[in-house]
Amino acid sequence: MKYTGIINLAFESSCDDFSCAVLSKGERGVEILSNIVYSQDFVHGIYGGVVPELASRNHIKASLPALRIALKDADISLKDVSLISVTAGPGLVGSLLIGLMEAKTASYALNIPLAPVNHIEGHIFSPFLETGEKFPFIALVISGGHTHLYLVKSHDDINLLGRTRDDACGELFDKISNYLGFGYPGGKIIDDFAEKGNAGAFKFPLPMLHSRNLDMSFSGLKTAVISAIDGLGGPGRINENMIYDVSASAREAVAAILCKKTARACEAYRVKTVAVSRSVAGNSRVRSMFYEYGRENGLDIIFPPVRLSTDNAAMIGYAGFFKTALDPVKNREEFLNINADSSWEL
């Protein structure tokens, strides 16, 4: 196939997914031509969390097949590529290095520029991948490691407004699921249980809701949920309907904290657009509560499709279009010095 615009080959390997995508940017805007994700849930599930060494070893196995299939799905060959984007951090250093080295090698061999991308930036812009962004917006990034609010005025102007002071919201779901004996990752499990339960059955605390800043906290809520489970007989004894009610009430509390803090950020900075991203953005109650709030308060609420809310290279390619790319020959020294930065702060 022949494309006239920029063809961007993107890699993402910051945690336990290896992903490779091809995007084009031309008269019709940005298009995703392919987006391959090799997940490793089956590798880490039995350990109750991601094992870094196993993640990087499995990335090595996935790295070339993912590239081959991404090119084939996009119906292009390597010589059609004009830009390479890659996650350079934050993440697990061993995991990051596999994608980064593949990207650097391809960039060097093909003599085309390389754009190092911050993984969180990839998530922040992911809700706009299929529509184009509307500045300014409030970005809420929610996952097993993140519960962060940002004010985004442009691609280069991103400011952290508030964050969780303890557990991330996804971590809270994982801990409840683990405690009940349903394993990791627990977010989707608790979300599915919650669909069958009564969200008003338990009144859980909403920590830091009335504090003036935009920080959040989930650890007190986790303790309250665990105490409620213990009060109902504890793991293994609590009856099924009670599990559904506890799940629904816990999910309601998490969604309310996220929604109220985001609303406060919108008021404080007079912003009317909200972009919610990362894995917990797939939570059904988080989505419905934000949409309801947006409708009632005149806010434009944007979520990525669920397939783009988990880790994927398409979002890295999208952010890569707006980054300064380094040429392997003209910027040789800088190019050779690009390294994985496991704690790269935005």
Ligand code: KG4
């Ligand atoms: O982005 P991700 O793969 O890893 C990191 O966060 O680093 O996200 C996984 C997290 C886990 O905490 C998982 O329980 C949570 O996202 N999660 C969900 C849902 N799907 C995944 N939490 C709530 N509802 C969901 N539907």
Ligand code: ZN
């Ligand atoms: Zn991620």
